[in-house]
Amino acid sequence: MKTWKDILISPSTTILNSLQIIDRGTMQLALVVDEYYRLLGTVTDGDIRRGILKGISLDSPVELVMKTNPTTANINDTKESVLAIMKLKRLHQIPVLDEGGSITGMELLENLIKKDRKENWVVLMAGGLGSRLSPLTDDCPKPLLKVGSQPILETIIENFIEHGFYKFYISVNYRADMIVDYFGDGSQWGIQIKYLHEDKRLGTAGALSLIEEKPRESIIVMNGDILTKVNFERLLDFHKENNSKATMCVREYEFQVPYGVIKVDHHKLLSIEEKPVQRFFVNGGIYALEPEVLERVPIGTFYDMPTLFEKLIEQNEETSVFPIREYWLDIGRKDDFQRANNDFKEGLG
Numbered sequence: 001m002k003t004w005k006d007i008l009i010s011p012s013t014t015i016l017n018s019l020q021i022i023d024r025g026t027m028q029l030a031l032v033v034d035e036y037y038r039l040l041g042t043v044t045d046g047d048i049r050r051g052i053l054k055g056i057s058l059d060s061p062v063e064l065v066m067k068t069n070p071t072t073a074n075i076n077d078t079k080e081s082v083l084a085i086m087k088l089k090r091l092h093q094i095p096v097l098d099e100g101g102s103i104t105g106m107e108l109l110e111n112l113i114k115k116d117r118k119e120n121w122v123v124l125m126a127g128g129l130g131s132r133l134s135p136l137t138d139d140c141p142k143p144l145l146k147v148g149s150q151p152i153l154e155t156i157i158e159n160f161i162e163h164g165f166y167k168f169y170i171s172v173n174y175r176a177d178m179i180v181d182y183f184g185d186g187s188q189w190g191i192q193i194k195y196l197h198e199d200k201r202l203g204t205a206g207a208l209s210l211i212e213e214k215p216r217e218s219i220i221v222m223n224g225d226i227l228t229k230v231n232f233e234r235l236l237d238f239h240k241e242n243n244s245k246a247t248m249c250v251r252e253y254e255f256q257v258p259y260g261v262i263k264v265d266h267h268k269l270l271s272i273e274e275k276p277v278q279r280f281f282v283n284g285g286i287y288a289l290e291p292e293v294l295e296r297v298p299i300g301t302f303y304d305m306p307t308l309f310e311k312l313i314e315q316n317e318e319t320s321v322f323p324i325r326e327y328w329l330d331i332g333r334k335d336d337f338q339r340a341n342n343d344f345k346e347g348l349g
Contacts, residue, residue, distance in 0.1 A: 006025060007030045008031050010032070013032075014058065014059055014060065014061065015056070015060055018043055019325075028044060030062070032066050038100070070095065072096070083112045092108065093107065118217075120215075120218055121167045122222070123207070123219060125221065126224035127198045127202070128225070129174050130142030132333050132334075133145070139175075145337065147340045147344055153183070156227070157191070160232060164233070170193060171198060171202075172195055172197060173198040176195075202300070203303045204305040205221075209301070211294060214294065218240070218290055221288075222287070225331045226330050227331065228329070229326040235286070236288055238320070239320065242318065245292070247321070248283060248287055248322070249284035249286035250322065252282075253279070257278065261273045283305075283306065286324075296308060327343075
């Protein structure tokens, strides 16, 4: 889908179908219109994720999650004025309307200005022992285990490169020399790589204290054993839209209780629910952080990311969750490693 006409939907279109249209398109949104092509609202990936967090079903009509007062441009507006609005409101696209409010086109930011590479640093945590994957990791760090034809960490880095990221930190400890020898300074991939050398285990956040120069932009932190197709640009957009100090990517996790669950009030039996399914959001191991958050990490001390988020919550800082709906796999055990290789054979990874 390459034109604005391909992203027109009605208010009764399901959220799932709207999501498919957004994903297949190039404009990162869908336009909700009536039968006269009058604009009723817009819906983005972020709008749908917020709806998921509120418990709205993907089978529900898109009008439940759409923005009903989106920013628009008039057909008579100049390119310069449209660009000024887009920069002011941090928009990637604006619908263009005629005098009657009907859609006549779209202005895209990338068509108005040259798109530069992203200045955000990506921090990849690759210092773990990978003991649950022994003996595979006895002589090889987990990030260098091959999934498909190349190491896990190389696939992760190439995924970021596809989204325009080129500045990386890699935290290393176990078999650090092998990781440094493989990736070097990143010039083979046309990127910059710096290393955070842990002389002891520092947890999933502790290595952030080793970053000497404070970043200027939001950073992405990710465990080095996760394979995913998360759109990192959308993660940063979501992070900024919510004015968050820290955003945690989460996965929906469900399990079925294998028994009938009894609800009681003292001695009285109120209900019996047979084998109910419980649903939760769990930590996905991917985070977006503002630079000042790094100052909260104690220097040279074991410190996990959940602890950092708990401290931010205690201090009433703005924290958000970004639901992952794309492919995601944490390679923690041997069966996960086998599944990852199977997924790549089938073209899922």
